[in-house]
Amino acid sequence: KGPVAGMAAPCAFVPWGVAAATVATDRSQGDPVSRVIGVACHNKKSSILGTSCFGFGAAAAATTLTRLRPLARAPRRHRLLLAVQRSSATRHATHSWRSASVGGDSPTSKLLAALSPADSGSAPGAESFALLIVPRERGPELAALVADVESSLGPETVVVAMLSGSAELSIGIVAQGGHAAAVNADTLQQDLDSLSAASAGSTALLVLADAAAAPSTITSTLAGLETRFPNAAKVGAIAAPPMEKGKPAIGGLGGACRLGGLAVLALTGSAALDVCSYKTLGPELEVFEASMPRGAPCTVSKIGTDQEGRIEDAEETEKGTAGIPRRVSIPAAVAVQSAMKEAGIASPKQVMLGVPGSAKSGNIPRVNSGGRLWSLFPWAGMGKDGSVVLGGKGPAAEGLCPKGALDWLQCFQPSLPEDCATTRLARSSPSGSFLAMASAGAPPGALKALVAEAGPGALVLVGASLLGVPEGASGAPSMHGRAVAAVAPTNW
Numbered sequence: 231k232g233p234v235a236g237m238a239a240p241c242a243f244v245p246w247g248v249a250a251a252t253v254a255t256d257r258s259q260g261d262p263v264s265r266v267i268g269v270a271c272h273n274k275k276s277s278i279l280g281t282s283c284f285g286f287g288a289a290a291a292a293t294t295l296t297r298l299r300p301l302a303r304a305p306r307r308h309r310l311l312l313a314v315q316r317s318s319a320t321r322h323a324t325h326s327w328r329s330a331s332v333g334g335d336s337p338t339s340k341l342l343a344a345l346s347p348a349d350s351g352s353a354p355g356a357e358s359f360a361l362l363i364v365p366r367e368r369g370p371e372l373a374a375l376v377a378d379v380e381s382s383l384g385p386e387t388v389v390v391a392m393l394s395g396s397a398e399l400s401i402g403i404v405a406q407g408g409h410a411a412a413v414n415a416d417t418l419q420q421d422l423d424s425l426s427a428a429s430a431g432s433t434a435l436l437v438l439a440d441a442a443a444a445p446s447t448i449t450s451t452l453a454g455l456e457t458r459f460p461n462a463a464k465v466g467a468i469a470a471p472p473m474e475k476g477k478p479a480i481g482g483l484g485g486a487c488r489l490g491g492l493a494v495l496a497l498t499g500s501a502a503l504d505v506c507s508y509k510t511l512g513p514e515l516e517v518f519e520a521s522m523p524r525g526a527p528c529t530v531s532k533i534g535t536d537q538e539g540r541i542e543d544a545e546e547t548e549k550g551t552a553g554i555p556r557r558v559s560i561p562a563a564v565a566v567q568s569a570m571k572e573a574g575i576a577s578p579k580q581v582m583l584g585v586p587g588s589a590k591s592g593n594i595p596r597v598n599s600g601g602r603l604w605s606l607f608p609w610a611g612m613g614k615d616g617s618v619v620l621g622g623k624g625p626a627a628e629g630l631c632p633k634g635a636l637d638w639l640q641c642f643q644p645s646l647p648e649d650c651a652t653t654r655l656a657r658s659s660p661s662g663s664f665l666a667m668a669s670a671g672a673p674p675g676a677l678k679a680l681v682a683e684a685g686p687g688a689l690v691l692v693g694a695s696l697l698g699v700p701e702g703a704s705g706a707p708s709m710h711g712r713a714v715a716a717v718a719p720t721n722w
Contacts, residue, residue, distance in 0.1 A: 327402065327403070327404055327663050327719070328345050328346050328402070328403045329345075329400070329401065329402040329403070329687050329688075329689055330342075330344035330345045330346075330400065330401055331344075331398040331399070331400040331401075331689070331690075332344055332398065332399050332400075333397075333398065333399065334365040334367065334368065334397050334398055334399050335368070335399075336399055337378075338375055338378040338379055338382065338399075339378075339382075341399055341400075341401055342379070342382050342383075342401070345401070345403070358386065358387045358388075358403055358404055359387060359388040359389070359390060359403070359404055359408060359409075359410045359495070360379060360383060360387050360388070360389045360390070360401055360402065360403045360404075361390055361391075361392075361401065361402045361403075361404075361436075361495070361665075361689070362375065362376065362379055362389055362390065362391040362392070362400075362401050362482070363391075363392060363394045363396065363398075363399070363400040363401070363402075363689060363690070363691050364391055364392065364393050364394065364399060365393070365394060365395075365396065365397060365398070365399060366393045366394065366395060366470040366471065366472060366473060366479075367473060368393075368399070369393050369472035369473050369474060369477055369479065370472075370473070370474060370477065372391060372393065372472075372477075372478065372479075372481045373481055375391065376389055376391045376481045376482045379391075379401070380482070383403070387403065388410050388482070388483060388484070389482040389483070390410050390438065390480070390481075390482045390483055390487070390493045390495065391480065391481045391482045391487075392438050392467070392469050392479065392480050392481075392493075392691065392693075393441070393469045393470045393471075393472055393479040393480070394469070394470050394690075394691045394692050394693065395470040395670050395692030395693070395694075396690045396691060396692045398690070400689050400690065402665065402689045404497070404719065408429070408432070408495060408496055408497040408498070408719065409425065409428045409429040409432070409495075409496045410483060410493060410494070410495045410496070411424060411425040411428070411483070411486075411493070411494055411496075412483045412486035412487045412488070412491055412492070412493055413425070413451050413491060413492040413493070413494055414486075414488055414490075414491040414492075415443075415444065415447045415490060415491065418447065418450055418451060418454065419454065422451070422454040422455065422458060423458075425458075425494055425496060426458040426459070428496075429496035431498070432459065432462055432496035432497055432498060433461070433462050433463065433497070433498050433499060433500070434462060434463045434464075434465075434496075434497045434498065434499040434500060434501040434717055434719060435455055435459060435462050435463070435464045435465075435466075435494055435495070435496055435497070435501075436465065436466055436494070436495040436497065436501070436665070436717050437451065437452065437455070437464060437465070437466030437467075437492060437493075437494050437697050437707075438466055438467060438469065438480055438492060438493045438494075438495070439451075439466065439467070439468045439469065439480070439492045439697070440468075440469055440478055440479050440480045440487075440488075440489060440490055440491055440492065441468060441469045441470065441471040441472065441479040441694060442476075442478070442479070442489055442490045443468070443490050443491065443492060444490065445709070447490065447491075447492070448468070448492065448697070448709065449706075449708075451492050451494075452464065452697060452706055452707040452708070453706050455494070455707075456706050456707065459496075462496075463500060463501035463502070463698075464501070464697070464698055464699070464707045465501045465502070465503045465667070465696065465697060465698035465707075465715040465716070465717060466696065466697035466698065466707075466715075467667050467669070467691055467693030467694075467695070467696050467697065467715070468693050468694045468695045468696075468697070468709065469693055469694065470670070470692065470693060470694055471694060476489075477489075480492070480493055497717070497719040498719060498720050499717065499718050499719030499720045500655055500659075500717075500718050500719075500720075501655075501698070501715070501716065501717045501718070502651035502652045502654075502655045502701060502715065502716050503651070503652070503696060503697075503698035503699065503700055503701070503710070503713055503714070503715040503716075504646055504647075504650040504651055504652050504700060504701065504713060504714050504715070505700040505710045505712065505713045506644040506645060506646055506672065506673065506676075506712040506713060507644075507645060507646070507647075508582060508595060508597045508606060508642040508643065508644055508645070509642065509643050509645055510599050510600070510640060510641070510642060510643075511569045511570070511573055511575070511581065511641035511642055511643045512565075512566075512568065512569025512572060512573070512641050513569075514600060514638050514639070514640050515533045515534075515562075515565050515566075515638065515639040515640065515641070516533065516534040516637070516638060517530055517532070517533060517534075517562075517636045517637055517638060517639055518531075518532040518533060518534045518559045519531040519532035519559070520635075520636040522624065522625055522626045522631060522634060522636060523624075523626065524624075524626045524627055525627075526624075527610065527619050527620060527621075527624055528607075528619070528620040528624040528625050528626065528636070529613065529617045529618070529619050529620075530562040530583075530617060530618045530620070530636065530639060531561070531562060531613075531615065531616075531617040532559040532560070532561065532562060533559060533560055533561075533562050533564075533565040533639070534557050534558075534559050535557055535558050535559065535560055536557065537557060537558040538557055538558070561615065561616025561617065562616065562617055562618040562639075563612045563613075563616040563617065563618050564616055566581065566583075566609070566618060566641055569641050570641075573643060575643060577674060578609045578612075579608075579609075579671075579673075579674060580643055580644065580673055580674065581608075581609045581641055581642070581643065582595070582606040582607065582608060582609070582641070582642040582643070582644060583606065583607050583608070583609055583618065583620055583639055583640075583641060583642075584597065584599075584604030584605065584606050584607075584639065584640035584641070584642055585604065585605050585606075585607065585620075585625045585630050585631070585636065585639065586602050586603070586604060586605075586630070586631075586637070586638055587603065587604075587605055587625075587629075587630040587631070588603055588605060588630075589605035589625075589628035589629065589630060590628055590629040591623070591628055593709065593711060594606065594607070594622070594628060595711075595712070597642060599640065599642075600640070602638075602640075604640055604642070605625070605628065605630060606642055607620040607621055607622050607624070607625070608620070608621035608622065608671065609621065610622075644671075644672070644673050644712050645673065646673065646676050646714065650701070651700075651701040652666075652680055652714050652715060652716040653679070653680060653683055655716045655718050656680055656683035656684040656685075656688075656716060656718075657683055658718075659684060659718035663687075663718060663719070664684040664685075664687075664688040664689070664716060664717070664718050665688070665689045665691065665716065665717040665718075666680045666681050666684055666688050666689065666690050666691070666714070666715075666716055667690075667691045667692070667693060667696060667714065667715040667716065667717075668680075668691075668692050668693075668696070668713070668714045668715075669692075669693060669694065669695050669696045669710060669711055669712055669713050669714075670692060670693070670694055670695075671695075671711045671712040672712050672713060672714055673712075676714050677690065677692070677714060680714055680716065684716075695709045695710060695711050695713075696709070696710050696713040696714070696715050697709055697710070698710070698713075698715055700713075
């Protein structure tokens with residue numbers, strides 16, 4: 231920002247997509263905007279490709295914003311020169327976002343010292359709130375950490391804290407924009423009504439749920455937010471479980487956050503969520519030996535090959551029929567690792583094991599492939615004999631394999647498209663003004679790629695599961711075990 235030749239008013243160079251948001255910020259502060267001029271320019275030097283001018287007073291703001299929004303779809307090489315002329319009565323209050331991250335075992339004093347100074351233009355007494363992201367290993371200290379930050383930032387800053395699977399202790403402070411509120415099961419409707427009354431104009435909602443929150447409480451909260459904020463984007467996370475059972479995984483809001491409750495942050499900005507899809511990994515595997523007890527983990531021991539057994543092989547002959555040797559088998563882990571190697575995958579966390587049929591639990595991923603419907607389970611471990619252990623409740627508990635026999639197994643790889651909604655949001659957001667989230671089961675590289683796109687200063691939160699509606703889907707927000715999400719408020 232600064233003077234431009236021939237103009238006394240300040241101006242700013244901003245991407246096309248920020249134009250409407252920038253003007254909206256000016257309007258939300260009550261600034262008497264008198265004129266906006268938009269000029270499309272090329273990145274190289276200053277060759278003009280085209281010119282569009284918009285002039286409006288305060289009363290015509292809404293109409294002009296409608297005309298500006300389509301410009302967000304312009305090619306990335308275009309830029310918008312936005313010159314905003316204000317009267318002498320313009321307030322100097324600005325929205326500001328500050329963030330910092332330090333080592334997970336660092337004291338809060340070091341974290342707060344790493345913050346950039348507060349915006350000198352912020353109006354004194356303006357309410358702000360801070361999002362404190364705490365590694366789950368420091369769960370026993372959660373209340374003390376919140377108290378330290380609240381004491382340091384003062385009563386004008388509302389603090390919301392959450393346990394995360396990430397390694398760093400992080401904080402992001404939003405000044406003069408947004409509203410934070412606790413939502414508890416016994417006062418859920420009243421809490422949502424109060425939030426709606428205080429932040430009716432919010433366009434993005436960040437929902438943070440305690441690890442002990444009942445699924446019905448989370449579902450009711452999401453449904454209530456959908457009713458009260460039908461046009462706002464909604465994403466969120468379920469906190470990483472604390473190391474000590476029975477302890478809260480969220481805190482703050484002056485003690486309003488309780489065990490089993492939620493916190494909702496209402497903002498002006500954008501949000502997106504992408505859920506993993508699954509692609510096949512190697513061929514279907516014929517199961518020769520598996521154990522599926524109803525009350526214990528399912529174990530797959532042997533996978534058949536195309537190689538015929540020999541009559542001299544006593545083990546294979548005994549397992550054959552009428553003395554006829556069966557085909558040679560290999561340990562299940564060897565078969566799965568072979569498919570991983572062929573696909574260039576190194577981590578078992580990037581593998582899901584598909585069992586034929588539809589699991590009765592709604593949170594089990596299902597994929598149609600090869601003319602079959604597969605229910606997917608994580609690879610939870612490997613036995614000394616090379617067997618593969620399926621995670622979750624197991625196929626038997628999910629109503630699969632009713633005869634107690636598992637005949638086929640198919641490996642799948644969770645993946646996200648390269649140009650997904652969260653990536654596009656990261657590319658269009660100012661550097662650092664970004665919250666990147668991932669579920670614990672998301673592909674390891676997905677969060678790293680999202681943070682790299684967002685640039686330095688982005689906050690990172692890893693939850694047990696994420697909340698929201700994927701791009702292109704409809705219906706109320708729900709829980710997702712393998713997903714990434716992003717929030718990019720314009721008032722950060």
